[in-house]
Amino acid sequence: MEHYNMNLTLKVWKQKNNKAKGAFETYKVSGISSEMSFLEMFDVLNEQLVAENKEPIAFDHDCREGICGMCSMYINGRAHGPWHQTTTCQLHMREYKDGDTIVVEPWRANSFPVIKDLVVDRSAFDRIVAAGGYISVNTGNAQDANCLPVDKQRADESFAAATCIGCGACVAACPNTSAMLFVSAKVSHLALLPQGEPERKSRAVNMIHQMDTEDFGSCTNIGACEAECPKGISLENIARLNREYLGAMFSGSKEA
Amino acid sequence: MALNSKIPSGQLDSKWKTYKSTCKLVNPANKRSLEIIVVGTGLAGASAAATLGEMGYKVKAFCFQDSPRRAHSIAAQGGINAAKNYQNDGDSTYRLFYDTIKGGDYRAREGNVHRLAEVSANIIDQCVAQGVPFAREYGGLLSNRSFGGTQVQRTFYAAGQTGQQLLIGAYQGLERQVSLGNVEMHSRHEMLEIVMVDGKARGIIARNLVTGELERHFGHAVLLCTGGYGNVFYLSTNAMGSNVTAAWKAHKQGAFFGNPCYTQIHPTCIPVSGDHQSKLTLMSESLRNDGRIWVPKAKGDNRKATDIPEEERDYYLERRYPAFGNLVPRDVASRAAKERCDAGFGVGSSKMAVYLDFASAIERYGKVEAHKQGLHTTDKNTIMALGRDVVKEKYGNLFDMYAKITGENPYEIPMRIYPAVHYTMGGLWVDYELMTTVPNLYALGEANFSDHGANRLGASALMQGLADGYFVIPYTLGNNLANDISTKAIPTDHPAFVAAEKDVNDRINRLMNIKGTESVESFHKRLGKIMWDKCGMARNAKGLTEAIEEIKALRKEFWSNVRVPGDIKEFNPELDKAGRVADFLELGELMCIDALNRNESCGGHFREESQTEEGEAQRDDEHFMFVSAWEYKADSQFELHKEALDYEVVHPSARSYK
Ligand SMILES: Cc1cc2nc3c(=O)[nH]c(=O)nc-3n(C[C@H](O)[C@H](O)[C@H](O)COP(=O)(O)OP(=O)(O)OC[C@H]3O[C@@H](n4cnc5c(N)ncnc54)[C@H](O)[C@@H]3O)c2cc1C
Ligand code: SF4
Ligand code: FES
Numbered sequence: 001m002e003h004y005n006m007n008l009t010l011k012v013w014k015q016k017n018n019k020a021k022g023a024f025e026t027y028k029v030s031g032i033s034s035e036m037s038f039l040e041m042f043d044v045l046n047e048q049l050v051a052e053n054k055e056p057i058a059f060d061h062d063c064r065e066g067i068c069g070m071c072s073m074y075i076n077g078r079a080h081g082p083w084h085q086t087t088t089c090q091l092h093m094r095e096y097k098d099g100d101t102i103v104v105e106p107w108r109a110n111s112f113p114v115i116k117d118l119v120v121d122r123s124a125f126d127r128i129v130a131a132g133g134y135i136s137v138n139t140g141n142a143q144d145a146n147c148l149p150v151d152k153q154r155a156d157e158s159f160a161a162a163t164c165i166g167c168g169a170c171v172a173a174c175p176n177t178s179a180m181l182f183v184s185a186k187v188s189h190l191a192l193l194p195q196g197e198p199e200r201k202s203r204a205v206n207m208i209h210q211m212d213t214e215d216f217g218s219c220t221n222i223g224a225c226e227a228e229c230p231k232g233i234s235l236e237n238i239a240r241l242n243r244e245y246l247g248a249m250f251s252g253s254k255e256a
Numbered sequence: 257m258a259l260n261s262k263i264p265s266g267q268l269d270s271k272w273k274t275y276k277s278t279c280k281l282v283n284p285a286n287k288r289s290l291e292i293i294v295v296g297t298g299l300a301g302a303s304a305a306a307t308l309g310e311m312g313y314k315v316k317a318f319c320f321q322d323s324p325r326r327a328h329s330i331a332a333q334g335g336i337n338a339a340k341n342y343q344n345d346g347d348s349t350y351r352l353f354y355d356t357i358k359g360g361d362y363r364a365r366e367g368n369v370h371r372l373a374e375v376s377a378n379i380i381d382q383c384v385a386q387g388v389p390f391a392r393e394y395g396g397l398l399s400n401r402s403f404g405g406t407q408v409q410r411t412f413y414a415a416g417q418t419g420q421q422l423l424i425g426a427y428q429g430l431e432r433q434v435s436l437g438n439v440e441m442h443s444r445h446e447m448l449e450i451v452m453v454d455g456k457a458r459g460i461i462a463r464n465l466v467t468g469e470l471e472r473h474f475g476h477a478v479l480l481c482t483g484g485y486g487n488v489f490y491l492s493t494n495a496m497g498s499n500v501t502a503a504w505k506a507h508k509q510g511a512f513f514g515n516p517c518y519t520q521i522h523p524t525c526i527p528v529s530g531d532h533q534s535k536l537t538l539m540s541e542s543l544r545n546d547g548r549i550w551v552p553k554a555k556g557d558n559r560k561a562t563d564i565p566e567e568e569r570d571y572y573l574e575r576r577y578p579a580f581g582n583l584v585p586r587d588v589a590s591r592a593a594k595e596r597c598d599a600g601f602g603v604g605s606s607k608m609a610v611y612l613d614f615a616s617a618i619e620r621y622g623k624v625e626a627h628k629q630g631l632h633t634t635d636k637n638t639i640m641a642l643g644r645d646v647v648k649e650k651y652g653n654l655f656d657m658y659a660k661i662t663g664e665n666p667y668e669i670p671m672r673i674y675p676a677v678h679y680t681m682g683g684l685w686v687d688y689e690l691m692t693t694v695p696n697l698y699a700l701g702e703a704n705f706s707d708h709g710a711n712r713l714g715a716s717a718l719m720q721g722l723a724d725g726y727f728v729i730p731y732t733l734g735n736n737l738a739n740d741i742s743t744k745a746i747p748t749d750h751p752a753f754v755a756a757e758k759d760v761n762d763r764i765n766r767l768m769n770i771k772g773t774e775s776v777e778s779f780h781k782r783l784g785k786i787m788w789d790k791c792g793m794a795r796n797a798k799g800l801t802e803a804i805e806e807i808k809a810l811r812k813e814f815w816s817n818v819r820v821p822g823d824i825k826e827f828n829p830e831l832d833k834a835g836r837v838a839d840f841l842e843l844g845e846l847m848c849i850d851a852l853n854r855n856e857s858c859g860g861h862f863r864e865e866s867q868t869e870e871g872e873a874q875r876d877d878e879h880f881m882f883v884s885a886w887e888y889k890a891d892s893q894f895e896l897h898k899e900a901l902d903y904e905v906v907h908p909s910a911r912s913y914k
Contacts, residue, residue, distance in 0.1 A: 016826075017826065017827070033529075033530055033532060035529045035530055035532075035663075036530075036532045037534070037661075039534070040532045040533070040534050043532070043534055043777070044532060046777075047775055047777060047778075049821075050775040050777075050819060050821055050830070051775070053819075053821070054821070055821050055822055056821060056822075056829075056830060058827055058828075058829055060322065061496060062321055062326055062328070062495040062496055062497050063326075063328070063330065063331045063495045063496075064495070064496060064534065064535050064537075065331055065537055065657070066657065066660075067330050067331050067417065067420055068321070068326040068328075068330050068331065068495065069323075069325070069326060069330075070321060070322065070326050083660070086660060090657070090660050090661070092660060092661065092663070094663055115466055115827055116826070116827040119827065121322070122322060122323065123322065123323070123443065125323065126323050126324075126325075126431060126434075126441070126443070129427070129428060129431045130431040130432070130434045130435040131435065133428055133431065134386070134387075134428035134429060134431060134432045135385065135386050135387045135428070136432060137382075137385045137386055137429075138307075138310040139303075139306070139307040139310060139382060139429075139726045139727070139730070140378075140382075141385065142378070142381035142382045142384065142385035143381065143385070144381055145340070145380045145381045145383075145384040145385075145398055146340075146342060146397050146398060148384065149392075149395065149396025149397055150392055150396050151396055152392045152393065152394050152396060155389055155390075155391075155392045155396075156389075156392075158387075158389045159389035159391075159414055159415065159421070162389050162414075162421060162424060163417060163420070165420075166323065166325055166326075189387065189389065190387050193387050193389065195384070195385060195386070195387050196387055
């Protein structure tokens with residue numbers, strides 16, 4: 001792989017806090033290596049800002065391996081940027097060339113208020129999980145793990161849904177800011193397993209109810225969520241969630 | 257102060273059983289008035305907080321990320337060990353205990369490790385009941401794989417995302433307790449001080465990272481589940497935020513630090529590509545099952561890997577360790593890679609890398625696959641294509657990650673890898689009950705020093721974190737708090753809280769007012785370089801002595817020239833990082849002091865002065881069969897306390913992998 005260096009123009013959303021009004025600011029960075037990750041390019045910019053006695057840009061990140069779900073940048077109009085099934089932290093600078101301009105914004109959704117610059121509050125996701133995204137089993141309640149065989153195909157599908165990293169890109173990508181892909185991934189993960197069976201109905205109903213309370217938009221089957229999801233969570237999960245929800249409503253289950 | 261490890265008497269396999277059936281209990285009504293603070297919600301903290309909440313305690317949990325689901329545990333790839341013997345290959349509690357003790361180079365406590373092995377099976381049961389989607393066989397039963405340092409298949413896994421799935425299980429349990437009102441969750445909060453009342457830990461000072469406000473929280477007991485401190489090296493496989501701050505504050509309040517120098521350097525990580533590098537990415541140990549490690553036989557050979565013929569390659573692990581080959585333990589594999597690169601045989605542009613090559617595995621799997629499909633072909637391309645599919649199913653996500661980072665296709669050309677800091681076996685010293693030397697202050701998970709001795713075997717950190725949180729602390733905490741049921745909640749206007757908050761406040765103000773010229777990041781990088789060069793994979797007295805002085809000087813410079821932009825009362829990641837780096841600058845010195853003191857090689861700690869003629873690590877049981885527990889006295893002053901390790905069952909012997 002040939003390495004090269006580049007100079008870039010960055011237009012980044014700056015917003016002091018939740019109450020302040022934000023605006024784009026323009027920055028120049030030079031000598032960016034094609035081997036850097038996108039966030040390392042931001043590190044360079046922030047070091048430059050500190051050296052100039054200016055305030056660095058706040059952004060969320062932790063693992064930088066595409067698994068914690070913390071990073072969350074909306075890059076040139078796309079959640080997590082241009083690479084297919086890739087988080088912001090795994091995007092690398094060889095995507096760009098000398099002279100490019102890159103526009104970076106936070107996730108935009110009423111349910112994800114901006115905390116500062118590119119950092120948003122995604123605690124609504126935790127509250128949705130708290131509403132029912134679990135199996136009620138206390139420590140010590142369990143029987144031997146192999147007493148409960150699980151069909152391999154269902155186990156694999158459950159795992160695929162469980163790989164959701166809770167990043168919120170699906171919400172940011174959706175014109176309606178719907179959280180259906182996230183909620184459906186959680187519901188599918190548990191609904192596909194025999195362990196999840198007893199609370200299946202109440203789970204779907206309670207989680208959907210919490211989602212609505214949090215002011216996420218409704219799903220109109222646009223599919224932008226699936227296209228931008230870094231973990232390839234499938235729209236089939238939304239179809240399953242709809243079935244779970246309707247099934248629960250028909251059988252009269254309202255709450256746990 | 258004499259160290260009391262409180263290991264129960266009796267036969268090894270009856271210690272924990274006896275403890276459980278004789279420890280004191282707290283009745284349900286009293287539990288409701290006992291408040292517990294859990295700092296950290298990774299595997300150790302989330303499992304502890306959820307379980308204590310279920311039991312009826314009033315729990316407050318804290319983490320610095322925006323959600324408990326993002327703790328560094330999420331990144332664990334390979335798997336979790338348990339002595340289930342589902343594969344009928346001769347596994348047992350004793351064997352898991354023995355492998356872990358031996359893997360740790362005989363520097364862990366027998367009693368603790370046996371307990372860990374005993375509860376390992378319960379962990380798998382618990383996780384499956386919660387809905388953790390472990391890998392399964394076609395019959396619907398759980399699948400296992402093997403990991404380094406063992407001869408059985410006891411590792412449970414969920415593709416290359418085991419940590420993620422286990423953490424989500426624990427997180428769900430935690431959120432359930434949140435919804436029931438048993439746990440109060442404080443995300444984006446950082447603990448910055450332990451509050452001591454009458455010699456006991458009774459609360460914490462935490463900073464709300466969104467508003468910058470300091471908060472006081474009371475607890476009858478405080479549990480630190482704050483992870484490891486590998487980021488003292490700047491570059492490591494840890495998440496960017498992983499830090500030592502909580503443990504270090506506890507240390508300065510009187511909690512002894514156990515074996516700070518024991519660091520695990522993992523052999524297979526993606527190498528550094530330049531000065532911009534912010535972290536290193538692990539390529540799971542499971543890859544060594546199928547990958548062969550080599551360098552060119554000739555120094556400075558600049559040909560492409562695929563152009564170097566078989567006979568001009570040096571498969572140095574297979575050459576040096578014919579019995580274990582590519583599957584030697586981590587410490588051995590790491591040192592061997594360093595030896596080749598230092599000697600001038602490294603590859604890639606930096607020359608600090610070796611190859612991990614899957615070509616022969618791809619061909620082998622391809623042939624099997626062709627046979628299965630009844631294809632009588634000898635066409636190499638067809639076979640390789642079939643083989644690539646098999647490898648993809650096994651390691652696809654790791655290969656993708658490698659390709660994204662390096663821009664190279666590991667199916668076609670060998671991966672380049674190099675060792676990187678990965679895990680810290682050292683941590684807060686705890687007794688059998690997981691209590692530190694500060695009464696009512698506990699440490700769980702990677703934050704404590706307890707079960708891995710001088711070298712951790714793969715797939716055993718997840719096991720330990722969950723053992724501590726789900727199955728150990730619920731008993732040991734009750735045994736202590738049974739004496740505390742009449743202690744009323746201490747109001748947070750108590751002078752101890754006021755004073756602790758003032759200390760934190762003063763320190764933050766000091767940091768902000770230095771207004772120097774050098775960034776926090778720059779100091780962190782400089783510290784990392786000292787640590788890596790002089791307290792890394794190989795250590796010697798001269799280098800360590802120098803490092804101690806260099807760190808002291810760097811710390812002085814930091815406190816006079818660091819620049820922290822922004823304000824205190826706002827979301828300010830630079831300030832958060834400044835506090836963490838300040839603590840690393842103190843810890844680094846203690847690590848070097850400990851490494852200097854331990855003039856033997858054991859596990860991940862390799863002292864160049866203590867090696868065999870063939871360059872292998874040489875332990876010195878006569879002089880160093882103890883845990884080093886350091887007491888903080890004053891800046892740069894630490895007193896060593898030794899906890900002797902008595903091996904009653906296992907007989908320590910030399911580890912040989914030849
Ligand atoms: C890349 C990678 C792969 C790994 N793979 C494996 C594997 O396959 N098998 C295995 O067994 N082990 C593996 N390990 C090791 C294992 O993942 C960790 O040792 C383990 O997960 C640590 O868990 P923990 O709960 O102790 O800490 P962590 O998961 O690190 O959690 C720490 C918690 O403490 C909080 N915290 C820290 N400081 C503060 C503070 N001051 N105030 C408030 N909160 C704080 C954090 O927010 C977080 O919630 C791997 C490690 C890495 C780096
Ligand atoms: S569904 Fe995809 S985009 Fe949405 S939170 Fe999960 S991983 Fe992120
Ligand atoms: S920083 Fe963890 S997913 Fe990007």
